[in-house]
Structures are given as C-alpha cells and as structure tokens.
Amino acid sequence: MSVNSPFLEAELFSVAPMVDVTNSAFRRVARVFTKRAMLYTEMIAAEALCHGKTNLIKHAGNELPCVLQLGGSDPRRLALAAKIGEDFGYSCINLNAGCPSDKVQQGRFGAVLMKDPDLIGQCVSAMMNAVSIPVSVKTRIGVDEFDNEDFTRYLIGTIFGYGCRHVIIHARKCWLEGLSPKENRTVPPLDYDRVYNLKNDFPDLNITINGGITDLCQCVIHLNHVEGVMLGRAVIDNPYLLAGVDHELFGDDAPVKSREQCFYELLDLAETFLSEGHKLQHLAIHVLNLFAGCPGARNYRRYLSEHMTQEHAGVEVLEKAYAAMQ
Numbered sequence: 001m002s003v004n005s006p007f008l009e010a011e012l013f014s015v016a017p018m019v020d021v022t023n024s025a026f027r028r029v030a031r032v033f034t035k036r037a038m039l040y041t042e043m044i045a046a047e048a049l050c051h052g053k054t055n056l057i058k059h060a061g062n063e064l065p066c067v068l069q070l071g072g073s074d075p076r077r078l079a080l081a082a083k084i085g086e087d088f089g090y091s092c093i094n095l096n097a098g099c100p101s102d103k104v105q106q107g108r109f110g111a112v113l114m115k116d117p118d119l120i121g122q123c124v125s126a127m128m129n130a131v132s133i134p135v136s137v138k139t140r141i142g143v144d145e146f147d148n149e150d151f152t153r154y155l156i157g158t159i160f161g162y163g164c165r166h167v168i169i170h171a172r173k174c175w176l177e178g179l180s181p182k183e184n185r186t187v188p189p190l191d192y193d194r195v196y197n198l199k200n201d202f203p204d205l206n207i208t209i210n211g212g213i214t215d216l217c218q219c220v221i222h223l224n225h226v227e228g229v230m231l232g233r234a235v236i237d238n239p240y241l242l243a244g245v246d247h248e249l250f251g252d253d254a255p256v257k258s259r260e261q262c263f264y265e266l267l268d269l270a271e272t273f274l275s276e277g278h279k280l281q282h283l284a285i286h287v288l289n290l291f292a293g294c295p296g297a298r299n300y301r302r303y304l305s306e307h308m309t310q311e312h313a314g315v316e317v318l319e320k321a322y323a324a325m326q
Contacts, residue, residue, distance in 0.1 A: 003163040004128040004135050007206040007227055008091065010065040011166070013219065013249050014038035015242075016210060016232030017069040017096070017138070021286075025273070027063040029286040030235075032265045033242035033257075036250045039066045043096045043110075046072035046081035057088050065091040069138065071099070071109045073119060075126035082127040082135065093131060095124055097139040100174040101181045111174050114143040117155045121162030128163060136166040138210075141194050142173030152194055153201055160202050168208040168230055171195045185211075185233070196225040215241065216248050223249075238292050259291060263322060266290075270315045280317060284308040287318075296325030 015022065015030060017040035027039045044056050049070075057068060068085035070093060072078045082093045097120050099110035113120050120137060128135045137159050141152045156167060172188040179187055190212045198207060208228030213219060219229040235241060240259055246252040257265075266287060273283050284304055291297040304321040307313060 004165060006134055007166055008038070008065065008134060009250075010036060010038040010091070011206070011208060011228045012036075012038075012223070013245050014067070014168075014208065014228060014230045015040060015235055016230050017041060017043055017067075017094070018232055018236075019043065021236060023282075024059050024063065025278070025282045026286045027066060028060055028269060028273070029239070029266065029283060030242055031062050032262055032269060033239065034245045036246045036252070037242065038091070039063060040094065041066065041068050041090075043069045043071045043099060044081075045109075046070045046074070046077045049081040049084045050077050054084060054088070057085060057090070059088070059090075061089075064089065067092040067094050067136075069094040069096050070127075071096045073109045073113060073123065075123045078123050079126040079130035083130045086131040086133050090133070092134040092136060093127055094168070095120070095127065095135070095137045097137055098170055098174065099181070100176055100179070111140060111143050111176060114139060114155060115146065117158035120155075121158050121164075124159065124164045125162045134166060135164065136168060137164055138168040138170070140170045140172060140174050141191055144173075144176055147173045149194060149197070153198070156198055156202060156205070160205050165204065166206040166208070168210055168228075169195050169198070171209060171211040192222070192225075199226065216244050219249060237289055239287060239290055240292070259294065263290065263318075267315055267318055270318055274314060280313040280315075281308040284313075284318065291325065294325070299324040 015037060019042050022040055022042050030039055048056060068090040070078055070081050085093050096110055097113040124135055124137055159167060171190050171192050195209050207226040208230050209222050209226045210230040213229055213231050214234045222229045243262055244256050247256050270283055288301050288304055291300050300321045303324040307317045
C-alpha cells in the first residue's frame with residue numbers, strides 16, 4: 001500500500017472547487033490577489049478526460065499552485081485521469097466525495113460515494129499509485145442517515161487506511177434527496193467540533209476544514225485546530241478577501257494591496273485575456289463584487305453587469321464601471 005500525501009504549504013488556505021466558478025479565468029483573477037493560496041479546478045469527470053477532453057483542464061502557468069478535482073467511481077478511470085492531470089502540471093489531485101447534485105449522483109460519484117467508504121479508498125489508492133504528486137479526498141461529515149461521530153470516524157479512518165494523508169472536510173452532512181445543492185451548503189447545521197475531533201483520532205492525517213467560513217479571522221481560529229482552511233462562496237461575495245491571504249495567513253512581508261491596486265492589475269490582465277481571443281464577460285464576472293461594501297459599489301456592479309456582455313466589450317468597460325463609482 002502506498003501512503004500519500006505530503007501537505008503542501010499552499011494548502012494552508014485554499015479556494016473551494018465550485019461549478020461554473022473556479023475555471024481558468026477565475027483562477028487568473030485570483031492570482032492578482034494571492035500568489036500563495038491553493039486554487040482548485042471545477043470538478044472534472046474522470047470519464048471526460050479518459051475520452052480525450054483535455055481542453056477541460058488547460059490552464060495558464062501562473063494559475064499554479066492548483067489542484068485538479070476529479071469526479072468518478074471507477075478506480076481505473078480515476079487513475080488514468082489523475083495521470084493526465086499530473087502530465088498537465090497540476091500540483092495535486094483531489095477526489096470529490098461530497099457533491100450532492102442529482103447529476104453527480106446519477107454518475108455514482110460525489111457524495112453518494114460516502115455510503116461506500118471502501119470504494120473511496122480503492123479509488124484514491126489507484127490514483128495515488130498512478131501519480132507522484134499528492135492525492136486528497138474532499139468529503140463531508142455525513143450523508144443522509146449516516147450522520148454521527150462514529151460514521152465520520154469510520155469514513156475518514158477508511159480513507160486513511162488506504163494511505164491517503166490529506167482530507168478536506170465540509171463540516172456539514174448532506175441530504176441526497178430533499179435538498180438542492182444550494183440548500184445543502186446552508187441548511188444542514190455546521191459541526192466544526194466533529195472535524196476538530198478527528199485530529200485526536202488521526203494525528204498523522206492533514207485536515208482542511210470547509211463550510212461557513214467567511215473571513216480571515218475565522219481562518220486563524222480554525223488553524224488552531226486543523227492544518228488548512230478552505231473558503232468558497234465568501235470569495236465570490238468578496239474577492240478582495242483574497243488580497244489579505246498572503247500577508248495575514250502565510251506571513252509574507254509585502255503589505256496588503258489596496259482594492260485600487262488590484263483593479264489596475266486586473267486591467268492589465270483583461271488586456272492580455274482579450275488579446276487571447278476571450279470575451280471580457282468571462283473575466284469580469286469574477287470581479288463584480290470587487291468593491292463590495294465601498295461607496296459607489298452598486299454603480300460599479302450595475303455598469304459592469306449591463307455592459308460586460310456586449311459584443312466587442314473591452315477594457316474600457318471596466319474603466320467606466322470604476323468611474324461610475326465616483
């Protein structure tokens with residue numbers, strides 16, 4: 001049995017994989033704010049990569065460090081997809097064992113895997129044997145009726161027993177029926193203590209905690225108990241939150257950049273992005289909330305929303321949106 005994985009420094013703070021959000025454009029935007037945080041792809045079906053759809057995982061080199069998250073339940077397919085991800089230069093590979101969407105359930109991966117911990121172990125073991133980079137699992141504390149301390153301990157213990165040494169745990173259970181994916185992010189109660197308690201049972205396991213974390217002060221508190229923190233929706237609501245990560249969590253000496261500094265760097269990024277043949281809206285959508293909470297933020301967001309989708313929209317749309325704040 002192989003044992004995996006070393007805990008990379010960048011895993012101290014990571015941005016959660018989010019469908020229709022954490023694509024290449026998002027990750028390039030995120031790198032304007034933070035050079036140190038670990039970024040994730042959207043969940044990519046292993047089957048798609050095995051059928052040659054590698055365009056799904058193309059990335060700009062400056063997006064790294066970045067984790068390729070895979071969905072699937074066939075160990076052989078996942079192993080092949082993991083190897084493809086390694087060849088594309090990704091920093092780590094992650095197995096999704098926590099997504100509750102109907103589409104994912106139909107493919108027998110995501111949160112439904114939690115009901116078969118041994119299958120998770122077999123999948124992650126095959127992936128670990130196929131690559132030389134770290135492999136991790138993202139899961140939850142419970143699923144449907146499988147929801148108590150004993151089950152969580154058994155689930156994580158099984159994954160650990162197959163050699164995996166890093167798990168990302170969303171501190172909520174999920175309901176496979178009766179709740180939408182959105183409701184599964186908010187309705188089931190958070191139970192951070194259950195995640196913390198796993199450190200006592202598995203001191204050699206690196207744990208990243210996820211769920212309901214909204215600012216860097218909360219991150220610091222969680223890091224007193226576990227090795228890493230992962231934020232998701234909070235980054236959409238306030239992308240500028242990322243600007244403080246390198247200084248406040250990683251201890252970099254450089255001061256935190258202002259929103260205005262970030263904005264002008266984003267203008268440069270937009271020019272490059274457009275020169276590559278992309279549409280402005282695919283980048284601009286990720287900075288709609290850049291000035292959240294600032295005077296004039298509503299005007300900025302309104303202008304950008306109304307004009308970024310126009311044919312031939314260019315950098316001037318961002319500039320005019322900024323001017324609308326004044």
